[in-house]
Each structure stands twice: as structure tokens, then as C-alpha cells.
Amino acid sequence: MAPFRYSRHGLSPHDRRLDRIFEILPGATSWSLLISMVTLAFWKPRLAAVLIIAFDLYWLVRLVYMTLFLVLSYLKLARERRTDWLALARQAEQRDPYAPRRDQLVHVVILPIIKEGRSIYEPGIRSLLSQQWPARQILMVLAVEGRADASIRKDAQAVQERYRGQFLDFLVAVHPDGLPGEARVKGANATFAAKEAARWLDERGIPFERAVVSCLDADTVVSPAYFACLSYHFMISPERLRASFQPIPVYHNNIWEVPGFARVLDVGSSFFQLVEATNPDKLVTFSSHSMSFKALHEMGYWPVDLISDDSAIFWKAYLFYEGEYQVVPIYVTVSMDVAASTGWRRTVANVYKQKRRWAWGVENFPIVMRGFLQSRRIPLFRRVGHAFKMFEGHVAWATWPFLLGIVGWIPALVAGREFADSVVYYTAPRIAVTIFQLSTLGLITTIILSWMLLPTPPAKRPWVRRLGHLVEWCLVPVTAIGLSAIPALDAQTRLMWGRYMEFWVTDKHR
Amino acid sequence: MRTLRRVVFYLCLAGYLVACPLLIFHALGYSPRPGAEPGVGKTGLLALESSPSGATVYLEGRRYTHRTPTVLSGLWPGRYHLKLVAKRYHPWSRWITIKAEKATVLDKLLLVPDQPFARQIAPGPYQSLTPVPEASMVVLTQGPSAERLVVYDWQAQRLQPLVTDPVLSKGRVASLHVSHGPRMLVRVSAGGNARMLWLEADRAPVRATDVTALFPEPAQWLGWDARHSQIFTLADTVNRLDVDRMAIFPDILPPVRGLDVGGQSLYVLGHDNVLRQHDRDGKPVHALSAEPAGRALWEATAGWCRISVLARDLVTVLGPQGQLWVSRVPTRWIATKITGLAFDEPRQRLLLWQKDRAGIVELSEDQFTTRWLTNGRDLQQAFWAHDGSHVLIRDGAAVLLLNVQTPDTAVPQPLVHVRPGSSIAYDEEAGGLFYLDRAGGALWYLNIVPRKNLAERMP
Numbered sequence: 001m002a003p004f005r006y007s008r009h010g011l012s013p014h015d016r017r018l019d020r021i022f023e024i025l026p027g028a029t030s031w032s033l034l035i036s037m038v039t040l041a042f043w044k045p046r047l048a049a050v051l052i053i054a055f056d057l058y059w060l061v062r063l064v065y066m067t068l069f070l071v072l073s074y075l076k077l078a079r080e081r082r083t084d085w086l087a088l089a090r091q092a093e094q095r096d097p098y099a100p101r102r103d104q105l106v107h108v109v110i111l112p113i114i115k116e117g118r119s120i121y122e123p124g125i126r127s128l129l130s131q132q133w134p135a136r137q138i139l140m141v142l143a144v145e146g147r148a149d150a151s152i153r154k155d156a157q158a159v160q161e162r163y164r165g166q167f168l169d170f171l172v173a174v175h176p177d178g179l180p181g182e183a184r185v186k187g188a189n190a191t192f193a194a195k196e197a198a199r200w201l202d203e204r205g206i207p208f209e210r211a212v213v214s215c216l217d218a219d220t221v222v223s224p225a226y227f228a229c230l231s232y233h234f235m236i237s238p239e240r241l242r243a244s245f246q247p248i249p250v251y252h253n254n255i256w257e258v259p260g261f262a263r264v265l266d267v268g269s270s271f272f273q274l275v276e277a278t279n280p281d282k283l284v285t286f287s288s289h290s291m292s293f294k295a296l297h298e299m300g301y302w303p304v305d306l307i308s309d310d311s312a313i314f315w316k317a318y319l320f321y322e323g324e325y326q327v328v329p330i331y332v333t334v335s336m337d338v339a340a341s342t343g344w345r346r347t348v349a350n351v352y353k354q355k356r357r358w359a360w361g362v363e364n365f366p367i368v369m370r371g372f373l374q375s376r377r378i379p380l381f382r383r384v385g386h387a388f389k390m391f392e393g394h395v396a397w398a399t400w401p402f403l404l405g406i407v408g409w410i411p412a413l414v415a416g417r418e419f420a421d422s423v424v425y426y427t428a429p430r431i432a433v434t435i436f437q438l439s440t441l442g443l444i445t446t447i448i449l450s451w452m453l454l455p456t457p458p459a460k461r462p463w464v465r466r467l468g469h470l471v472e473w474c475l476v477p478v479t480a481i482g483l484s485a486i487p488a489l490d491a492q493t494r495l496m497w498g499r500y501m502e503f504w505v506t507d508k509h510r
Numbered sequence: 511m512r513t514l515r516r517v518v519f520y521l522c523l524a525g526y527l528v529a530c531p532l533l534i535f536h537a538l539g540y541s542p543r544p545g546a547e548p549g550v551g552k553t554g555l556l557a558l559e560s561s562p563s564g565a566t567v568y569l570e571g572r573r574y575t576h577r578t579p580t581v582l583s584g585l586w587p588g589r590y591h592l593k594l595v596a597k598r599y600h601p602w603s604r605w606i607t608i609k610a611e612k613a614t615v616l617d618k619l620l621l622v623p624d625q626p627f628a629r630q631i632a633p634g635p636y637q638s639l640t641p642v643p644e645a646s647m648v649v650l651t652q653g654p655s656a657e658r659l660v661v662y663d664w665q666a667q668r669l670q671p672l673v674t675d676p677v678l679s680k681g682r683v684a685s686l687h688v689s690h691g692p693r694m695l696v697r698v699s700a701g702g703n704a705r706m707l708w709l710e711a712d713r714a715p716v717r718a719t720d721v722t723a724l725f726p727e728p729a730q731w732l733g734w735d736a737r738h739s740q741i742f743t744l745a746d747t748v749n750r751l752d753v754d755r756m757a758i759f760p761d762i763l764p765p766v767r768g769l770d771v772g773g774q775s776l777y778v779l780g781h782d783n784v785l786r787q788h789d790r791d792g793k794p795v796h797a798l799s800a801e802p803a804g805r806a807l808w809e810a811t812a813g814w815c816r817i818s819v820l821a822r823d824l825v826t827v828l829g830p831q832g833q834l835w836v837s838r839v840p841t842r843w844i845a846t847k848i849t850g851l852a853f854d855e856p857r858q859r860l861l862l863w864q865k866d867r868a869g870i871v872e873l874s875e876d877q878f879t880t881r882w883l884t885n886g887r888d889l890q891q892a893f894w895a896h897d898g899s900h901v902l903i904r905d906g907a908a909v910l911l912l913n914v915q916t917p918d919t920a921v922p923q924p925l926v927h928v929r930p931g932s933s934i935a936y937d938e939e940a941g942g943l944f945y946l947d948r949a950g951g952a953l954w955y956l957n958i959v960p961r962k963n964l965a966e967r968m969p
Contacts, residue, residue: 050534057533061526065518072511278511423539423555423611426581431537 004371006303006316008363009181015370020498022366026391027496030398030489037403041410045419049428052408056435059404066275067442073274073331074449077248080331085228086132092235099235105137106168106206107227108197108213108293112143112189116218118155120337123253124220125159129166133227139200140170143193147177147184171196179304187302187309190215194293194301201293209241211293215302215309219337220288221253229332230290237328244291244314244327246283248273251338252455258340260472261479262351266338267450268476277329282389285314285327288334295325307501308361315364318386319371323378348483356487360494360501362394398488401480408432447473539611541584552610555583556592559617561896562960565596578619592616599623600923604916616915618899620958622923627957631662631944632669635951639944641935644736645692647711648935648944650953656681656698661711662953663692664940672709672716673698681705690771691736695721708739708753724751724758733771740790742776744769750790762792767808768827772819779815779827783808785837798825798837807835807843820853824873826860834862836873844871845880850891854898861901863889868903870914884912884922893936893943896959902936902943909934909943911958926956 008019040048089102109128111121121142129135140163144156156172164170173193182188194213201211212234216222226247234240251266276283285291287310296302299320302309317325339354340347368390372383411419412429419425447470454469494501535541535550543551558567559579567574569582570590578594585608593603599621608614632650640649646665649672652658657679659672673679673696681700688694692712698705706725710717721741729743739753748763768779775795776788783806785799799805808815813830820826827835832847844860851862860871862880868889869882886905893902901912903922907930910922928934929946936943941959946952 046538050537053534053537054530057530058526061522065522068518069515072514279515281512421613421615423553423583423613424537426555426557426613427537427539427583430581431533 004319004374006312006319006367006371007305008367009305018370018373019366022369023363023498024496026362026365026394026398027489027492029391030395030492031496033395033399034402034407037407038410041407042414045411045415046422046424049411049424052403052411053428053431055403056408056432059400060435060439063439063442067445069275069278070271070449071445073278074453077274077331077333078452080229081225083225083229085225085232089228089232089235092232096236100210100240102231102235103137104210105231105234106201106211107133107138107230107290108141108194108201108211109138110141110143110190110193110197110213110215111218111220112145112186112193112215113152113156113218114145114148114186114189115152117152118159121218122159124216124218124222125163127221127224128227129163130224131222131227132225133231135167138167138227139197140167141193141197142170142172143189144172144174145177145189146174169200171200173197182304183306185303185305185307185309187306187312188304190309191301191304194296198293198297208294208297209292212245212290213293213296214288214290216288216334217336219253221335222247222288223333223335226332226334229330233328233330234292239324239326241292241294242317242321242325243295244285244289244317244325245330246273246277246285246289246327247330247332247334248277249287250333250335250453252333252335253337254340255338255454256457258338259344259347260468261475261483262338262340262347263469264450264472264476265351265355265479265483267453270453271446271449277331280327280329282386283327283329284311286310287336291317295321306363306367307357308363311361312364312367315368315371318378319368319375322375323382351483352487355483356491357501359394359397359488359491362488362492362495363500365390365394394488394492398485398492401477401485405477405481443473443476539583541586551586553584553586554608554610554612554614555581555585556590556606556608557581557613557615557617558592558594558619560594560596560602560619560621562596562599562621565594565599565602565619565621568593568595579617594619594621596621598625604913606916618896618915619913620896620900620911621960622911622925626925628926629955630947630952631664631955632660632953633950634946634953636929636946636953637932637951639929639932639935639946639953640686640688641933641944642688642692642694642711644690645712646937646940647692648953649686649688649694649711650946651683651686654682655679656683656696656700659683659686659696661716662944663712664937664944664955666712666714668714670715672696672711673707673718674715675718677701678705678707678718687732689733689735691734693734693736693739695732695741708741719753721751721753721756723756724753726758731769733769735771735773738774740774742769742771748776748778748792750792759791762790763788767813768815768817770817770819770825772822772825775819777817777819777825779808779817785817785825785827799835801841804841807833807841818851820860821855824853826851832864836860836871836878838873839878844878845869849889852892852894854894857898859894859898861892861894863892863903865889868892868901868912870901883914884910886910891933895936895938897938900958902934902958904928904934906930907948909945909956925958926954 011019092099093102113121128138142156144153160170160172173196175189175192230245233245237243250270255263295317299317303312306312339350341350372387415425539553540550541553543549563578565578569592587608587610589605589607592606593601595601602621606614636650636652638651647661647663650660656673660669661672662669678698678700681698684697684699686696694709696707705720706722708719708721727745729745731744734741741751743749746765747761750759750762766778766780770777774790778788779785784797786794787796788794811829816828818826825837828848834844834848836844847864848862849864851860853860858873867882867885869880871878871880888906891904895902899915901914903910907927909925911925912922927948929948929951932946934943934945942955942957945954947954
């Protein structure tokens with residue numbers, strides 16, 4: 001059987017129909033859920049009140065569950081910050097003769113850019129030079145879009161000149177525009193750069209089994225222990241050639257320079273990844289991450305026609321290897337920029353677009369579902385488990401803030417006389433309030449952890465900034481709806497209507 | 511971590527599967543039945559809100575920890591004795607009925623203070639008090655002369671004479687007419703001449719316009735609406751008087767049996783026994799009771815009928831024998847021997863009274879039956895109070911407060927005794943009533959709704 005083609009293009013009519021059904025499903029489910037709950041609130045308020053109670057309790061239980069694992073994950077992150085990964089890697093080498101040798105590992109770091117100036121990506125490059133791991137084992141590839149401004153290409157050349165001698169090598173791969181079969185997506189750029197790197201490795205006789213590729217966002221600044229930690233985990237993983245390695249993304253580069261709502265949202269994203277890291281069986285790659293170069297090469301690199309290359313590469317690998325692929329969480333951070341801009345309003349717009357792009361990961365759902373339907377080797381319970389988690393995750397993203405913040409209160413607000421005379425009219429809001437009061441324990445825990453996770457604020461009045469950060473969390477009900485649920489609903493609706501998104505490069509300002 | 515995650519997951523799942531149905535049952539009012547018989551039964555709840563808040567709640571003699579406003583849930587269906595106690599207020603108690611899965615809502619309970627808050631506004635002494643409909647004022651008389659006719663505006667907190675002309679103020683007041691709003695007509699006899707004055711009492715000083723020329727003959731009926739300077743009179747026929755232009759528009763309508771002004775329209779019961787809406791020039795706009803059954807009702811009566819325009823779509827007619835007709839039920843009398851009525855527009859209820867009893871008609875229901883609340887001896891006035899939850903009644907000189915939320919067990923609470931023969935005025939925004947005291951005829955304000963104490967705004 002031919003390997004599954006991870007794309008929504010070039011499908012047979014049957015596959016295209018199936019694809020469209022699965023494209024419509026998440027958005028239709030989200031909208032149906034919201035509309036039906038609103039309709040029920042007017043038409044059958046008692047039933048709506050009962051359903052809302054059931055949902056609120058479910059949300060509370062989920063919150064308790066996630067908070068527990070957030071705390072455990074954070075403690076692990078804090079503990080592993082003190083780990084000497086190089087020493088562990090040495091020990092692993094000594095313990096396991098089959099483990100790859102440290103001095104033979106090559107890290108291929110790909111940095112795709114299109115309009116980012118050197119002020120954006122140069123700090124990231126410098127962070128590679130500050131690694132505990134020797135930079136001489138890092139092959140740096142700056143992947144520049146051919147359609148980028150001449151000034152961007154010129155900057156890239158200048159940076160190459162400046163840092164070449166400090167790395168194993170420093171390549172600048174200029175991705176030609178308009179290659180057949182490609183969309184204007186980051187994945188196409190990264191794939192072209194990876195192929196250049198593959199040629200470089202081939203020419204020097206370096207087997208792909210010894211190479212680990214890291215595709216980093218342009219603004220990514222890796223922690224000094226990143227490559228040591230990555231190398232260690234690569235060395236000890238039995239299935240290292242069928243594994244991705246997911247660090248914890250944080251957004252600390254400009255965290256104190258952005259409005260509070262943006263800060264809170266991105267801390268929330270980091271927390272989500274911390275929680276996900278406790279469940280490696282269901283972990284999916286996100287944003288900057290690393291993987292075996294051999295696996296990347298074997299499966300045909302990143303999809304060149306999908307926007308969400310970071311999650312798509314995992315699903316592509318999972319399907320390519322028929323479920324024999326995993327993501328290994330590594331408890332080390334990579335720091336990126338919050339999607340800020342000049343001015344408050346533009347920051348809102350930027351954040352909205354970024355969250356919508358993240359939510360556009362739903363474009364993987366129909367492809368994955370088709371892949372699961374075709375697969376004969378991935379156990380059914382795993383397929384069902386993954387499919388459910390993916391589907392439920394996207395629907396929850398788009399609907400829960402509405403249900404919690406708005407829809408849940410509609411029956412009480414629009415109560416007709418019959419409902420207003422019922423017991424449940426009085427008990428339901430009191431139960432909801434009690435549940436929300438209990439949830440403040442989770443909120444307090446989150447605030448404390450975010451306080452501990454954030455870097456020290458600028459020297460002037462750090463305690464004031466931290467106190468202000470506490471208050472920012474009170475904005476969560478509003479930001480969750482406006483800058484999380486609505487972008488997710490927007491993305492799902494676009495997919496539902498077949499309005500595929502142009503790739504919008506996040507504005508980054510320093 | 512995998513194992514821990516699995517364990518926690520199943521614990522949470524089990525917890526949810528147990529807690530969720532229990533919570534839903536609790537929300538719907540289900541509760542384990544006490545006593546020997548096992549099982550689950552449906553309970554009701556009691557929602558209480560009092561004015562003032564913070565009253566201690568006793569149910570069947572048992573004191574509850576929460577004070578009002580509060581919700582008492584998990585109550586088995588049945589009758590309960592409810593008592594509210596607050597410092598410096600008379601205890602409030604009622605028998606109430608709890609029904610399964612239903613909320614018994616008592617959200618407008620008024621506690622009557624031991625020492626009702628009353629404040630003297632003007633020492634008087636005044637002989638009579640006339641409420642002015644659709645205006646925050648009352649007219650007070652101290653004697654027959656015009657200079658002793660004063661108006662008190664409680665929104666402006668202003669007491670001023672109505673007639674300030676130095677000659678006319680020495681005259682005698684022959685008649686005072688109020689209709690809708692802060693304009694009134696007074697007929698003054700001074701120096702052998704009778705003058706008709708059109709008074710705009712919402713100005714300071716009161717603006718008086720001599721409109722004697724507009725009244726060549728006495729009028730049987732006078733009326734105007736709150737906002738326009740158009741007076742409608744009934745002598746033989748209906749005339750319109752334009753005060754601004756000092757013009758008479760005679761005979762806009764033929765003789766009629768009843769007449770009232772609502773906005774820019776006239777509502778007229780003609781001698782053909784059809785109630786019609788006319789524009790201000792007398793042109794017919796709409797017939798409200800043209801069908802034979804409606805006309806037949808009026809054919810059986812004779813005499814003047816009092817028309818009241820209560821709302822845009824609600825007109826009432828009180829016949830000569832107190833027959834009450836409502837435009838929403840054009841084919842029958844709602845009640846008979848009615849002497850007065852008041853409309854609760856938000857809740858679409860009509861408060862009506864006879865000489866010896868008062869009751870309510872729910873206009874939102876199909877049956878339009880009168881639910882009688884209380885008996886009296888000489889019911890003269892009644893008002894809706896505290897968002898329609900109470901009724902204020904003047905029975906002779908006694909003013910009583912009645913809670914209509916629990917009509918079956920309600921007992922009127924006496925508030926104050928007023929000067930015999932004088933009216934009272936109640937205003938919801940002022941939160942209380944205005945009356946002349948029995949002893950000296952002074953004008954007083956008595957606060958009924960604690961959160962709207964007008965006296966707090968008085969100098």
C-alpha cells in the first residue's frame with residue numbers, strides 16, 4: 001500500500017469528499033454547540049440550566065486535574081533546570097555502548113525567516129553560541145524566502161559572515177518562490193533548507209542517524225542547556241530515530257514590554273504545554289521543537305502546503321510510521337516573543353491573528369482522520385484516542401469560554417415566568433457561583449506558578465510589576481473569549497467554509 | 511507519571527460520575543425523604559427579599575442563619591409559618607405554601623418600622639390635599655381665598671402659592687380642576703368678576719394665564735393632557751381650547767356620554783354607545799367597542815361615564831353605577847359598583863375598589879376575574895406601591911398597607927390616620943405618601959419604601 005500522502009491537495013474525489021466532511025466537522029460542532037445551548041436557554045431553560053451545571057462541574061474537574069499536573073510538571077521543570085545534562089550525556093555514553101557518541105552528534109538548526117530583520121533572529125543565534133553544548137557541533141541553516149526583501153537577504157549574508165566560523169557551518173538557504181506543489185508557507189521554506197542541510201551532511205559522509213534537526217521560530221532564544229538536554233534525551237531514547245523532542249515554550253523575550261492581556265495569554269500557552277508534557281502518549285509537537293533528521297528525511301520533510309507545520313510534522317510522522325512515533329518531552333525552555341506591536345490596538349490585532357494561526361492547526365484534523373481511516377496498523381484504540389483528543393481539544397478551545405462566561409448565564413437572564421418560578425432558576429446560579437469560587441484555587445495556583453515562571457521584571461519597581469501581573473489574571477474571562485475562543489472559532493469557521501488561510505507572518509518588534 | 515495520570519484520571523472520572531447526578535438532583539429540588547420511608551422526593555424553595563434587608567428569618571419557629579435576602583432550599587411541600595424580624599421594625603409573618611419543584615418568591619416584602627419615618631413638610635394648617643395626576647405635586651388649600659391655595663412639588667422640594675396676582679389672590683376660589691400633569695385650571699371670583707386662570711405649576715413662580723375668554727359658558731367637563739396646552743371642554747358639545755393661541759375650536763364633537771384625553775387623542779363614548787378614539791380636531795381614528803355586544807352594554811345604562819386612559823392600548827370606562835368596562839374585554843363588565851381604579855402597567859394589573867372592598871384583576875390572564883383582597887368601610891383611594899408588591903389603601907381616615915404577594919393570608923397593616931375628608935398622594939419615586947395629619951392639618955411625608963427615602967434629600 002502506498003504511504004499516506006499528508007496533504008489536502010491532489011486527492012481523489014472520494015478522498016476530497018471525506019476531507020471536506022472532516023473539515024466541516026469541528027466548526028459545525030462548535031457552532032452547533034453554541035447555538036443549541038443559546039436556543040435551549042430560551043426554549044427549554046430548565047434543561048439548559050441542568051446541562052450547564054453538568055458542564056460547569058466537568059470543567060471544574062478538568063481544571064483540578066490540569067492544575068495538579070501543571071504543578072507536577074512545573075516542579076519537574078524547576079528541578080531539571082539544575083541538571084547537568086552534559087554530565088548525564090557522558091554517563092549515558094559510558095553506560096550504553098549502542099548510544100550514539102556525543103562527539104559524533106550533529107545538530108542541524110533551521111531558522112526560517114521572511115521579513116524578520118537580524119535584530120529578531122540574531123539573539124537566537126547568539127543563544128546557540130552560549131550553549132553548554134559545543135557550537136562546533138551545530139550546523140546553522142538560515143532559511144530565507146526568495147521573495148523576502150533584498151535587505152533581509154543582505155542581513156542574512158552579513159550574519160552568516162559574522163558567525164560562520166563559530167559553528168560547524170553556517171548555511172543560508174534561499175527558498176525560491178513559486179515552486180510547483182508548494183504554498184507560501186513556512187514548512188516549504190524549512191523543507192528546502194532541510195534538503196540543503198541533507199546535501200551538506202551527505203557531502204561530508206555524516207549519516208542522518210547522527211543528526212538531530214531543530215526547526216526554531218525566528219525569534220526563538222534557547223536556554224543554555226537546550227542542546228545538552230536534547231542530546232542526552234536523543235542518546236538515551238531507544239526509539240530516537242522515530243521521535244520528536246518537545247521543549248517547554250515560554251514567551252519571555254519581551255514579556256514585560258507587552259500589555260497584560262497578551263502576557264497572560266502566552267503564560268497560559270506555556271502552562272498548557274507544561275500540562276501536555278505530562279502525557280507523552282498524546283503529546284503533539286508545537287512551535288519550536290527538534291526531531292531525528294533521519295525520520296524527517298524518510299517521511300519527506302515538512303508539508304509544503306500546510307500552515308501548521310509544527311503540529312503537522314508530528315502527524316505526518318505518526319501516520320508515516322503507522323503509529324510507531326512518539327514525542328519525548330524535554331524539560332528545558334525555549335523562549336520566544338509575545339506577538340506585540342507598536343500600540344495597544346495593534347497588539348490586540350497581532351495576538352488575535354497569532355492565536356488564529358495556532359488554532360488553524362485544526363487543518364490537520366481532516367488529514368489525520370483520513371489517515372486513520374486508511375491505516376491498518378495503528379491500533380484502533382489509539383486512533384480513537386488521538387482523534388477524540390484532537391477533536392475535543394479544538395471544539396473546547398472554541399466553545400468553553402463562551403459557555404462559561406456567557407451562555408451559562410442566559411437562562412437566568414431571560415427567564416420567563418414559568419422558569420423564574422422553578423427551583424432550578426435559583427439553585428443553578430448558586431451552584432455555578434460555588435463552582436467558580438472553587439475554581440479560584442486553580443486560578444491562585446496558576447497565578448503563583450506564573451509568578452515563579454516569569455523572568456525577573458526590569459530593575460525599576462519589580463514588585464509593582466509582579467503585583468500588576470496578579471491583577472492581569474482577572475482579565476482572563478474576557479481575554480479567553482476575545483483572544484482565544486473567537487480566534488479558534490474563526491479558524492474553524494474558515495476551514496468549514498473552505499476558506500483556507502494565507503500565511504500571515506507574526507509581526508515581531510523589539 | 512503515566513500511572514499517576516491514569517489513576518488521577520479514573521478518580522476524577524468516578525468523582526464526576528457520582529457528583530454530577532447528585533448535583534443535578536439537588537438543583538432540581540430532589541432530596542432524600544426524611545423519616546422511616548426511604549426514597550427521594552421533590553422539594554421547593556423560598557426566595558426572600560425584604561426592604562430593609564438583613565431581617566432574621568424564622569420558618570416554623572426555626573431560625574435560619576442567613577438573613578434576607580436569602581433563599582431557603584430543600585423545603586418539603588406544605589404550609590409553613592414564615593416570620594421576619596428586624597430591629598426597630600414590626601415583625602412580619604405569614605402562612606406560606608411551598609410547592610414541589612417550585613420557587614415561592616417573596617421578593618418585595620416591606621417591613622413597617624416601629625416608629626414610621628415621617629417628616630413634616632409644611633405646618634399648614636391645611637384643609638384639603640388634592641393629588642395632581644402624572645405630576646410630583648399636591649395642591650393644598652388653607653382657606654377659601656385664592657392666596658391660600660398652594661402647591662407643593664416634592665421633586666423640586668418647593669412650596670409656593672398658585673395664584674400670585676395681587677388682585678386675584680384676594681378673591682375666592684370657586685373651583686379647582688386638575689387633569690393630567692402639572693397644569694391646572696382655577697376659577698377665582700374677585701371684585702364681582704370670575705376669572706379662569708390656566709396655571710403652570712411646574713414653574714417657579716407659577717405662571718398664570720388668564721383664559722377667561724376661552725370659557726364663555728360653564729363647562730360640564732374639563733380635561734387636558736400632561737404635555738400640551740389644549741383644553742377640552744364639554745358644555746353641550748365638545749370644544750377645544752388652544753391656550754397658546756387663545757383660540758376656541760367649537761363643536762369638534764357632538765354631545766357625548768364620556769370623555770377623556772390621552773396624549774393628543776380624545777377617547778369618547780358617544781350617545782351611539784360606541785367608544786371611539788378621535789384626534790384633537792374630533793376626527794374619528796379608531797372604534798374600540800363597535801361590536802353589538804359591546805354597544806349593548808352601554809345601551810342598558812344611562813348617564814355620564816368616567817373614561818380613563820391608562821395606557822396606549824388600555825382604556826377603562828366607569829359607568830354611572832360603577833360598572834367597569836375595559837377595552838381589552840369589550841363585551842362584558844369586569845366588575846360593578848367600582849368607585850376607583852389604579853393601573854400597574856409593568857405587571858398589567860388593575861387595582862379596583864368599591865366602597866367596602868378592594869381587589870385586583872390580572873389583565874394578562876384570560877379570565878379577568880376580580881381577586882378581592884380586603885374589606886373596608888369607606889375605601890376612597892388606593893395605590894400600587896413598592897413595584898406592585900403592595901397596595902396602599904385609604905379607608906376613611908385610615909391609611910393601610912397590604913402585601914399582595916401573599917393575598918390569601920395578608921392582613922392590612924395600619925400606617926397612619928389622616929385628616930378626615932382629605933386625600934393622600936403616593937409617589938413611587940418619592941418612596942412614600944403625602945398626607946395632612948389628623949391633629950393640625952400639617953403636610954407630612956411618610957416613608958414607605960426604605961431605600962427611597964425622600965426625606966434624606968430634603969434640606
